[in-house]
Amino acid sequence: MRSSGNRQRFGCACLSTGVTWPGLLAIILLSLPIRIAATLQPEVITNWLGMPFVTIPAGSFQMGTSDRQAAIREMDEPNLDAFRDEQPVHVVRISRPFLLGQTEVTQDQWLKVMENRPGPKEYWDRVDWRDLPVVSVSWHMAQRFTEELSKLDPDYDYRLPTEAEWEYAARAVSSGLRPMPGNELPEHAWFIASSGDHLHPVATRRPNAFGVYDMLGNTWEWVADWYAPDSYGDGEMRIDPTGPADGRSRVRRGGSYHCPLFQTRPGYRSANTPDTRYSVIGFRVVAIALPSQANGTEKQW
Secondary structure (H helix, E strand, O other): OOOOOOOOHHHHHHHOOOOOHHHHHHHHHHHHHHHHOOOOOOEEEOOOOEEEEEEOOOOEEEEEOOOHHHOOOOOOOOHHHHHHHHOOOEEEEEEOEEEOOOOEHHHHHHHHHHHHOOEEEEHHHHHOHOOOOOOOOOOOOOOHHHHHHHHHHOOOOOOOOHHHHHHHHHHHOOOOOOOHEEEEEHHHOEEEOOOOOOOOOOOOOOOOOOOOOOOOOOEEEEEEEEEOOOOOOOOOOEEEEOOOOOOEEEEEEOOOOOOOHHHOOOOOOEOOOOOOOOOEEEEOOOOEEEHHHOOOOOOOO
16 A cells, blocks of 8 residues: 655644444444434443543444535535545444543543653643643654553553544444534534634543544544555455554544534544644553453563
């Protein structure tokens, strides 16, 4: 696959399932209206630091943007080229449940692990600084956080979600542009029409059907994958894809408080070099339970 250049969108950047309970949950959710599904309360697991995680069930979904006309109607200036890297739509199978951070990593969590304060000073001076998502972190910095957190936690290792895992969790068993109509997005996401063009504490909008907050809006989120405009290939079905083997830019997803409606949707893709630090980019993590959690032994280093 071809690797991209640096797909920086400065207008926003600057400023099926198994038989386990998660699989059954996915089947139930698929049979329910989104409004009902969103009222279900998932089990929340917390780690030693108090970070909440929810189980995202195994399952299949359509990755990419199928209704381009609906998305074009949200653009100020219609541009079909904006969808090239979201095509073709293809089936992706997430073969195993995974634990995803219920919120973006907060400033408080970052400070406890990394012992430094990235990002604008004004965010750290706010009364609600602990609950703000940490921003102005590069992909490398986010990766380092997962490594340091893994060292500190005897029960879990941590990593960034793959791009496919991220979109699957953001879609939350829905299809179309979003898990909700565009006119209801302000109830679920901090974006330019609802945010006042500033950062907000995590988990202050409604969660999606999986019980995850802020998958859309508030901050962009780094994911593990390298970016390539043709990484969706010829539309073949894929199982647990991890993206290109190399590249120049890493993918970020979800949009931010500064983004317009068009960019605040699960299918929208953007990317930057992994050393990029913007005040609108943060991240969330995946937790991987270790055998020691079950047998009571300590993690060995």
